[in-house]
Amino acid sequence: MLSSWSRVLFAAMVMAVREVRRNVFRSSLTVLGIVIGVASVIAMVSLGKSASEQVTQNVAKMGNNMIMLMPGAPRRGPGGGSGAPFTPADVKAIIQQVTGAQDVAPESAKSALVVFGNRNHTTPIRGSTNAWLRVRGWKVAEGREFTDAELGGANPACMMGSSTRKELFGNQAALDETVRVGNVSCRIVGLFETKGRSGGGDDQDDFILMPLRVFQRRIQGKTDVSSIYLTVKPGRSQTGVVRNLEMLMRERRHIGPGEDDDFHVADTKEFAAAMSTVTTTLTALLGGIAGVSLLVGGIGIMNIMLVSVTERTREIGIRLSIGARGREVLLQFLAEAVGLSLLGGVVGMIVGGAGSYAATRLMGMPFSFPPEIALIAFVFSGGVGVLFGYLPARKAARLNPIEALRHE
Amino acid sequence: MSPLVSLRGVERVYGEGEAEVRALDGIDLDFMPGELVAVMGPSGSGKSTCMNILGCLDQPTAGSYKFADNETRELTQDQLALLRRYYLGFIFQGYNLLARTSAVDNVELPLVYRGVAARERRERALEALRLVGLENRAHHAPSELSGGQQQRVAIARAIVTGPSMLLADEPTGNLDTARKDDIMRLLVNLNERLGITIVMVTHEPEMAEYCRRQVHFRDGKVAEDTGARC
Ligand SMILES: Nc1ncnc2c1ncn2[C@@H]1O[C@H](COP(=O)(O)OP(=O)(O)O)[C@@H](O)[C@H]1O
Numbered sequence: 001m002l003s004s005w006s007r008v009l010f011a012a013m014v015m016a017v018r019e020v021r022r023n024v025f026r027s028s029l030t031v032l033g034i035v036i037g038v039a040s041v042i043a044m045v046s047l048g049k050s051a052s053e054q055v056t057q058n059v060a061k062m063g064n065n066m067i068m069l070m071p072g073a074p075r076r077g078p079g080g081g082s083g084a085p086f087t088p089a090d091v092k093a094i095i096q097q098v099t100g101a102q103d104v105a106p107e108s109a110k111s112a113l114v115v116f117g118n119r120n121h122t123t124p125i126r127g128s129t130n131a132w133l134r135v136r137g138w139k140v141a142e143g144r145e146f147t148d149a150e151l152g153g154a155n156p157a158c159m160m161g162s163s164t165r166k167e168l169f170g171n172q173a174a175l176d177e178t179v180r181v182g183n184v185s186c187r188i189v190g191l192f193e194t195k196g197r198s199g200g201g202d203d204q205d206d207f208i209l210m211p212l213r214v215f216q217r218r219i220q221g222k223t224d225v226s227s228i229y230l231t232v233k234p235g236r237s238q239t240g241v242v243r244n245l246e247m248l249m250r251e252r253r254h255i256g257p258g259e260d261d262d263f264h265v266a267d268t269k270e271f272a273a274a275m276s277t278v279t280t281t282l283t284a285l286l287g288g289i290a291g292v293s294l295l296v297g298g299i300g301i302m303n304i305m306l307v308s309v310t311e312r313t314r315e316i317g318i319r320l321s322i323g324a325r326g327r328e329v330l331l332q333f334l335a336e337a338v339g340l341s342l343l344g345g346v347v348g349m350i351v352g353g354a355g356s357y358a359a360t361r362l363m364g365m366p367f368s369f370p371p372e373i374a375l376i377a378f379v380f381s382g383g384v385g386v387l388f389g390y391l392p393a394r395k396a397a398r399l400n401p402i403e404a405l406r407h408e
Numbered sequence: 409m410s411p412l413v414s415l416r417g418v419e420r421v422y423g424e425g426e427a428e429v430r431a432l433d434g435i436d437l438d439f440m441p442g443e444l445v446a447v448m449g450p451s452g453s454g455k456s457t458c459m460n461i462l463g464c465l466d467q468p469t470a471g472s473y474k475f476a477d478n479e480t481r482e483l484t485q486d487q488l489a490l491l492r493r494y495y496l497g498f499i500f501q502g503y504n505l506l507a508r509t510s511a512v513d514n515v516e517l518p519l520v521y522r523g524v525a526a527r528e529r530r531e532r533a534l535e536a537l538r539l540v541g542l543e544n545r546a547h548h549a550p551s552e553l554s555g556g557q558q559q560r561v562a563i564a565r566a567i568v569t570g571p572s573m574l575l576a577d578e579p580t581g582n583l584d585t586a587r588k589d590d591i592m593r594l595l596v597n598l599n600e601r602l603g604i605t606i607v608m609v610t611h612e613p614e615m616a617e618y619c620r621r622q623v624h625f626r627d628g629k630v631a632e633d634t635g636a637r638c
């Protein structure tokens with residue numbers, strides 16, 4: 001046996017469903033308004049979040065806690081300034097004197113033609129040490145790192161990125177083959193794991209790594225080091241290491257007090273912070289656009305609801321006159337408003353989520369769904385639906401039946 | 409026997425000041441259970457206003473309306489709604505049917521609020537439509553029906569619950585002569601067979617002829633009352 005209240009509730013829901021079916025057009029417009037509002041907010045914010053996540057991932061790909069030392073003053077206005085390259089002695093001094101540094105990796109680079117059999121490919125050649133792998137976050141997929149003898153200059157050896165390998169070897173095995181780099185014949189001792197595209201869209205896997213000595217002597221023809229990468233020991237402050245490094249380099253490059261540096265130091269934290277400012281702004285912008293669509297959707301719902309107030313007031317008058325109590329009529333209207341809003345909210349979430357998923361897949365970004373934003377969008381447009389469906393009904397249900405029937 | 413309806417000094421005033429209209433100006437009336445009353449009078453004499461008050465759709469500005477010894481002035485909105493639900497049937501001059509809703513669904517509506525089960529509701533609604541000669545239009549919406557047909561749907565909706573009192577505001581106004589006589593015979597039959605008290609407004613003396621008692625309104629007052637003849 002149903003209690004009288006649940007029977008009243010059931011009757012209200014049955015009548016709400018009837019009303020929805022009787023007014024398919026009005027009901028679908030209401031649902032559509034909510035769908036647009038909810039879907040756009042979710043899609044926009046989800047895209048913004050995906051973009052920031054991608055930035056974070058890209059920064060992580062560059063290597064953790066990395067400090068970069070480059071010649072030339074930090075760019076300030078036109079010209080900037082160039083400084084002399086570093087030397088192997090600078091590297092040695094940093095290793096010995098910057099105590100907070102974990103790994104120190106020099107790097108010099110130059111493009112060169114690489115030939116294997118009848119295939120050839122021009123690619124950046126980098127000279128460094130095994131520390132470079134750790135600093136820049138590269139892993140050996142096949143083979144090994146350089147031996148001390150190879151680093152000392154014996155038996156020219158190289159390691160290869162996966163894209164270069166594909167260009168030269170296709171699907172054939174590449175390990176232990178000998179390629180000609182510029183005019184040096186060298187053995188492939190290691191192959192790197194694939195990293196994929198960088199944030200800027202460059203193919204990060206197209207390069208060859210050689211021991212610095214061999215590179216300087218046989219490819220570059222001089223002993224310059226064009227940049228130096230450092231990582232920070234766990235528990236040591238990155239800022240402290242940067243300060244030590246700057247002091248050491250000013251001393252080694254004979255820069256007097258008051259004179260500007262002719263080198264500059266950058267760290268990934270700084271870079272990550274800059275990037276995250278950009279993506280936060282982007283997310284805020286997208287969120288703003290989405291907020292406007294939410295508002296437009298809300299106004300749409302409001303209009304549809306208000307346009308039908310006259311008809312609905314008359315309907316309420318009819319129901320009251322044949323014996324409905326005010327609260328029974330209201331329950332019916334509330335059930336209708338809540339039902340339509342829920343439907344619109346759920347469909348909106350699915351549409352927005354699916355749209356954002358498709359877009360991120362297309363752009364090769366990680367997909368992220370913000371549940372709290374979904375909730376806000378849902379509550380807002382649902383609230384508008386319920387409010388503007390319910391408030392006029394509440395007003396009408398308080399009238400005399402005859403007044404409600406006369407409503408114009 | 410105590411009267412089913414008792415009006416004492418009932419006034420209904422619309423508007424204020426200059427625009428004030430005394431639609432009812434001191435009405436005293438008693439209807440006994442089982443009476444069949446015709447309310448007559450010129451247009452604007454307050455017939456509809458009085459019917460609305462009798463149907464608990466509107467309240468008097470002053471005076472007392474007792475329905476079955478209940479002073480309606482003291483009832484809440486919800487209690488008035490229940491009075492309408494269980495004891496009153498109202499046929500509006502303007503039909504007041506739900507738009508885009510089939511005739512049978514319109515007729516079922518009062519039964520929905522009475523908590524009648526769906527199957528029984530449908531049977532009783534179709535039977536009521538048969539009584540007014542509209543069984544073959546049960547699934548048409550009001551917009552697909554003529555004025556006379558809509559009026560008959562409104563009559564079916566009012567009688568489907570078997571109310572204690574049926575209030576009809578010009579129920580035959582839009583019907584042709586043959587149909588008018590059918591409807592009048594139906595109402596007389598309901599009155600005689602089920603003892604339903606019926607109060608109906610009509611302009612036509614031929615229709616009033618069916619009723620044992622005739623009340624004439626003029627300027628918001630009862631000008632003539634042939635009195636109860638039970
Ligand atoms: N809602 C209203 N507001 C103002 N005046 C009204 C209203 N309803 C009826 N009246 C006035 O009250 C008087 C009686 O109207 P009514 O009861 O409809 O008369 P009848 O049904 O006898 O033609 C008329 O003068 C009419 O203009």
Ligand SMILES: [Mg+2]
Nearest residue numbers: 455456501577
């Ligand atoms: Mg009238």
